[in-house]
Amino acid sequence: MKIRKLLSIISILFVFGQTAIFAADEKVDFSKASVSIKYYNKTIYYPGPADDCPVNVHVTIKNNGPETLRFKLADDRTFSMDFNAYTVKNARLEETENLIEKRTTNQTVYFREIALEQGEEYSFVENVKNFLKIDEASVYYLELFFYPELYKSKYLALKSNRLTLEVRPSP
Numbered sequence: 001m002k003i004r005k006l007l008s009i010i011s012i013l014f015v016f017g018q019t020a021i022f023a024a025d026e027k028v029d030f031s032k033a034s035v036s037i038k039y040y041n042k043t044i045y046y047p048g049p050a051d052d053c054p055v056n057v058h059v060t061i062k063n064n065g066p067e068t069l070r071f072k073l074a075d076d077r078t079f080s081m082d083f084n085a086y087t088v089k090n091a092r093l094e095e096t097e098n099l100i101e102k103r104t105t106n107q108t109v110y111f112r113e114i115a116l117e118q119g120e121e122y123s124f125v126e127n128v129k130n131f132l133k134i135d136e137a138s139v140y141y142l143e144l145f146f147y148p149e150l151y152k153s154k155y156l157a158l159k160s161n162r163l164t165l166e167v168r169p170s171p
Contacts, residue, residue, distance in 0.1 A: 029065075030069070030071075030148055030156065031065075032063065032065025032067075032069070033061065033062065033064065033065070033069050033071075033148070033158055034061075034062045034064055035059065035060070035061050035062075035144060035146045035158045035159070036059075036062070036160055036161050037058065037059055037142070037143075037144050037160045037163060038057070038058050038060075039055075039056070039057060039163065040056040040057060040125045041056060044168055045134075045168065046137075046167065046168060046170050046171075047134050047135050047136055047137060047167055047169075047170060049129070050096075050127050050129035054127045054128075054129060055127060055128040055134065055165065056125050056126070056127055056128075057083075057126055057127075057163070058124075058125055059081070059124055059125070059144060059146070059160075060121050060122070061116070061121065061122045061123075061158075062116070062119075062121045063116035063117065063118060063121075065118065066118050067118070068115050068116065068117055068118075069116045070113055070114070070116075071113070071114055071116075071148035071149070072112070072113055072114075073111060073112055073113075073114050073122075074109050074110065074151075075110045075111065076102065076109070076110075077124075077126055078099050078102050078103065078130070078131065078151075079102075079103070079109045079150050079151045079152075080111075080146065080147055080150060080151065081126070081131075081144055081145060081146045081147060082131065082144070082145040082147075082157075083128050083131040083142060083143070084132075084142070084144075084145065085128070085132050085134070085141065085142045085143075085165065086140065086141045087138055087139075087140060088139055093132045093133060093134065093140065094132070094133045095133070096129075096130065096131060096132065096133055098130070099130070099131055103151060111150060128165075134167055136167070137168050137169040138167055139164060139165070139167075140164075140165040140166075140167065141162050141163070141164060141165070142163045142164075142165045143159065143160055143161070143162045143163070144159070144160035145157040145158070145159055145160075146158045146160070
């Protein structure tokens with residue numbers, strides 16, 4: 001009888017302890033964070049494969065707030081961001097098969113947690129053609145969605161500025 005009481009008390013304390021831990025784990029406010037993109041070594045862009053005709057973009061994540069900003073960045077950045085490109089007629093470009101395959105395959109996603117203090121920035125270069133099929137010469141409007149809690153949490157995203165991408169016909 002005493003063992004039952006002891007086990008019930010322990011289980012109740014365990015449940016309340018877990019609730020306190022999860023209550024202390026507050027949601028991170030990303031309203032003071034900003035993401036911006038600009039071309040890296042801007043050149044003339046052509047349609048074609050990602051390796052032959054890259055469209056490299058310099059991505060910068062900045063902490064504009066007074067508190068430390070923590071976010072996750074996957075080693076394979078397809079799990080941390082999305083590029084969207086729209087034509088002049090507002091038609092969205094398709095994602096590459098490789099990107100779709102990576103995101104729909106059951107696999108372990110390795111990431112690192114990055115902490116930015118007030119005013120600090122974190123930057124890297126990414127090839128847009130690893131995300132989007134750019135098969136035709138046209139003018140596109142390019143933007144980035146960055147997922148601070150990785151792709152699985154798509155409801156939480158930071159939107160970047162828009163760039164105009166002019167893709168010329170292959171010579």
